Amino acid sequence: MSTQFQYVQSYAAMVRAYLAAFPEDEAVARSVGGAFEHFGVLEHSLLLQYGLQPDSRVIDVGCGAGRLTKQLVGYPKLQYIGLDVVPELLDYNRRKAARADFRLEQVAGNTMPAPDGWATLVTYFSVFTHLLHEESYAYLEQTYRVLAPGGRVVFSFFEFAVEDQWSVFEGNVDWVRKRSYLGHINVFMHAGDIEIWARRLGFRVVAIRRGDEPSIQVTPETATEAVPAGLHVLGQSYCVLEKPRPPAAEPAAVPPG
Template sequence: MADPSGQIVVRDMTSEVQGKAYPDYVAELKAKFGEEAGLRAAVGGDFIATGVLEEQLLRSLGLRDDSVVVDVGCGSGRLAYQLRRYPGLRYLGTDVVPELMAYAKKLCGRSDWRFEPASGVGLPAESGSADFVCFFSVITHLPHVHSYRYLQEAYRVLKPGGCVVLSFLEFRLASHWIVFTDTVNTPGQHLNQFVEREAIRAWAKAIGFAVEHLFDGDRPHIPLEQDLVWPDGTVMRGRGNLGQSVAVLRKPDVSQARKLEAPATGDDGATARVTAATPGSPFVALSTRGFVGGDDAVLINGFQLAAAASVVVRVSGRRLVCHGLRNTLARSHVRLHDAQGRVIAENSGWALGSPAEQEAAHAFLAKVGTEPLDETGEEAVILRHLEPGAYTVVVAGDAGTTGLVHIEIVAG
């Protein structure tokens, strides 16, 4: 900055840039709105509607009555209040503002749940004990170093196969940009920290998480069991969104896994779960779950064959329903490409191919000892004999459909 004489004036802006500490922010809200309204307002956004969205998001990711949930920065209990209905669910909430947690604890009336003050970036939970570690609107108030350390700690606390669900603000969305300009123009607020997707991907990679989903905050993506009516009359029907973007990071379950070497073929944002090979058999199976969105948000799986082999590619949304997942893909469009990018096989809808192809696929899957074809026929299957080389499977939604799919590639 230059003063009127043209000289550069340097002043310490550290406290301004870091923003107001959250406890001070809460104290200010209480003074302004009164005790209860202040504590509810401290979490930002509507208390009930946002809590419902958070809970429904976890449900769509497999939340069950016996799940173990760690809610970092639980605030005044927006999520906990919705989770109180799950009698078998085990819950730990942490926060830097004890009053918010005291309010949450009272509101939930769950004497079996723990609410613990946050100390540094540690989580007072045993290693490998949690199914979910949530950061709803929390890393939006933390410096990146703290967020990264929290994610490392979350990785420790999660069971294999468990996931981190975090919401974040990013510059690419116009609705988030407004938050940024507001922060710029209103010095002294608490910190509104933005984070880029590349940073989340880099953090996940360094820690060992698979990036399962990155959902745009301004697009409905959370499956809703019933209409959600906001106090201003807005109705979310079918799907809703939090406003903030959401990342789902999965801790891989490598207990029965064997790695299949796959070339980096694209940014699919999927969890790769690799199933074990049958002892003594040369086959490998690559099993992946992921979300197929609209436009170019396709799922891409690359694989490399060291020797000629028969390969079955099968894609199913229905299989995931058995795992308690909703929001599955209704119709898929599957393409198998060779290393030159040529389409060598294609399947739309849930076609199993010709009867001869089906029979051959049945025989092949029986030979390698993996699951048989889905009898309802809601599975897309491609069977080809392939020469050694690199191949890519691309899965899109057919006729504009979106949702979760399971992709399996079996070679033998």
């Protein structure tokens, strides 16, 4: 399990190296995968498709520099907790993206500082792509705890079934060949396995979509000059799970009169 700590350290080291080499905005954009506005708009649009409400209570795990955070500041009644393991990214997020009432917190990983049933939406964009399966599973257990019944979790993932994602895997293979491990791990999941996880954890599967499907509807409300309205692909595949509501109680039997 030491990979977890290696990952956290290597991610933080990568961010620091970028900050030393590039202007701050460029360094943090590179640290979270680039295309700050593009992915922010896609993440926001995707959440709207799957139940984001103006008064949602959102936990954004691995919020990074705030690609999604920035998109959510326009909802005055929305409550937001952003969690990450890299303090420099949280600091940037606080200064450039978040609102004063948004909570941004550094976590050690796999913990979720929120009471049971608090959240209506939990997100992991481009986070399980870098964690051991065991860590992602532990996060989903915590997610089940913090979600209100009917609440949803949205996460993105890499899968072998999507041709475009092979270049990421080939990059990993190259590190192994050269015995030089400079970046952070990229982890693949299988849609069929996610269904098994969901069943074991008690979630209902709402959607599992391939990253190369144009399935994200950017509306005139979420579009920007750089990201026009229309159907877009996320690149990574994604999954939406729901914590079921308890079944309605049977009406009490009327005693025979």
